[in-house]
Amino acid sequence: MNPKRSRSHPPRKPDPIRTFTVREPAQLLAFLLASPTGQGRNAIKSMLARGQIAVNGNAETAYDHPLSPGDSVTVSLEKIVQKTRLIGLSILYEDEELIVVQKDAGLLSISSPHDASALTAYRQLMEHVRQKDPNRRVFVVHRLDRDTSGVMMFAKSERIQQALQNDWQNAVKERVYVALVEGHVKQADGTVSSWLKETKTLKMYSSSHPGDGQHAVTHYKRLQSGAGFSLLEVRLETGRKNQIRVHMQDIGHPIVGDKKYGSRSREIGRLGLHASVLAFVHPATGATLRFESPIPGAFLRPFRQDSD
Incomplete structure (x- = not known):
């Protein structure tokens, strides 16, 4: 009888993204060295420089960045895509077809011919959807005046935009x-x-x-x-x-x-x-x-x- 051969398993690949919760005050590099990242000092410094470390969702490159209890530290094998920081705008609802937002007073819905470079809700939301898919777009369904605040929506396709506008009433x-x-x-x-x-x-x-x-x-x-x-x-x-x-x-x-x-x-x-x-x-x-x-x-x- 032939003895059973033991099967060798390939080494387990490290998780592409790992997240650690801070328990006590520390500097970022010291915290990462004390955490089970599987990376040495030089490797972690390189990851910081390449934007592969994030604190509370925001990429951080400073090794001495102060951490507080409750902070979340993310270690990624790829460069972390920075989330769009919306200004004068917050998303109330989003799916594959629509985005519903609350706009602050003072923010343009969409730029005018006289102010094409201005910060607008449209421009920020375009950047927001393109972080997931560079080919995505947003389409204006209706507008609020610059100095009017409140709820408004945008479509994610021309088809949905037209469906809403053509049957608005x-x-x-x-x-x-x-x-x-x-x-x-x-x-x-x-x-x-x-x-x-x-x-x-x-x-x-x-x-x-x-x-x-x-x-x-x-x-x-x-x-x-x-x-x-x-x-x-x-x-x-x-x-x-x-x-x-x-x-x-x-x-x-x-x-x-x-x-x-x-x-x-x-x-x-x-x-x-x-x-x-x-x-x-x-x-x-x-x-x-x-x-x-x-x-x-x-x-x-x-x-x-x-x-x-």
Whole structure:
């Protein structure tokens, strides 16, 4: 009987990425030397120089970088791709077809011909998707004015962009804004309907002739009033350029900070308009998705001051 031959196994390849949790304060190099990385001092220094070490998800090259308890240190056999640091923007939802974000006031949705080099939501999200696939793109579905904050979405393909834009009225189930306006709005709720046109200086206005321009309908409800201001919930039946801003001026209550449309107040240091709710039918799955962003604290400040 032949004795059984023992099978030799090839040496186990090291994991391509290993993560270690810091338990006590240390410098990065000392921590790595004390951890079971399987690498010596010179190898670790080379990995640091090549960007293969990350602390809390961010590539780190300094060997004396201070670590604190709870920090996460990642060791990779390949160069670590730095995550995009979004500025004035946060992702609320993302799948293979869509990205839903919250945009801060002051950030452009997309660059204008006069400001092509500006930081925009579009440019940042393009960089974000291309980190996973250099061929990916994002497509603008709708926009928020530069000084308007709140929820907006982008498509990841032209097909999804067109599906949403071509059926916008049916696809969007809820689109709600919060507006801080000047003065006391007497009516608890109301509707503004007009035809909007644009001047040569790109300012929108309501035409006095029915049918002259794009029809725009805005519904509003008073949420709070006092101290010379009113807080309104605004729902769009149509989505025209600067629609809310024009209609608030039309009823004699311009949006706070909106000098272009008649405001004289700088009470909160920004435009008093925030896209608070966006609900829509997902064009690929058919599911209804709803996203809500809280009312900015600055919008409530005038009413707190009035109650003091």
